[in-house]
Amino acid sequence: MRKPGRAAYLSVATRVTDHECAALDRFVGRAGMRKRAAVLRRLVRFLGDYFAPTPDEEVFLASAEAHLSRLGGNFNQIAGSLSASMKKIGRADPTRQQVEIMLRAADDVAHIRTVLGQMLDNHQIKTETLRARLDAVDPLDEEYE
CATH class of the missing domain: 1.20.58 (Methane Monooxygenase Hydroxylase; Chain G, domain 1)
Structure with missing residues (x-):
């Protein structure tokens, strides 16, 4: 059971090449983060709001x-x-x-x-x-x- 006030998470899986994974890892490092998932969640949130009206x-x-x-x-x-x-x-x-x-x-x-x-x-x-x-x-x- 989910704790009150916490987001519900869904899993999303995709396949990437070795080079794409290495590029993602470099991006994670440059972003100052430790986990791919955290960076990917931030990117998804950014793109989700990208087209939202001002x-x-x-x-x-x-x-x-x-x-x-x-x-x-x-x-x-x-x-x-x-x-x-x-x-x-x-x-x-x-x-x-x-x-x-x-x-x-x-x-x-x-x-x-x-x-x-x-x-x-x-x-x-x-x-x-x-x-x-x-x-x-x-x-x-x-x-x-």
């Missing part, structure tokens, strides 16, 4: 989600009103306020899309940077053969 992005995403939810509610009310108008007079007759709400909503959604596009660009740059760092280790290098 605190500012988290705030923006939560705000955007709430704002879009409110817009959905506004659109439902407008749709109900326009549906009633269709039944009464045979055509949709939005009020000036309803039109303004829809125009503001379009601007708000455009802004959200722009910021989300920037966030996506940032994550693509992170991905390319990480890929370049991983590719910098030449697999044909004698050290890794």
Whole structure:
């Protein structure tokens, strides 16, 4: 039974070549650690958080989600009103306020899309940077053969 407050550990096994193992051991030594497992756990934690949104992005995403939810509610009310108008007079007759709400909503959604596009660009740059760092280790290098 696990002690309270302690993490549950799972085993992950992989096969490496002698050279890869030697490289891992050198990395462990340079990191000032004694165990491969400790270094590998730190690397996994780092990579797990590597693509996590920044605190500012988290705030923006939560705000955007709430704002879009409110817009959905506004659109439902407008749709109900326009549906009633269709039944009464045979055509949709939005009020000036309803039109303004829809125009503001379009601007708000455009802004959200722009910021989300920037966030996506940032994550693509992170991905390319990480890929370049991983590719910098030449697999044909004698050290890794």
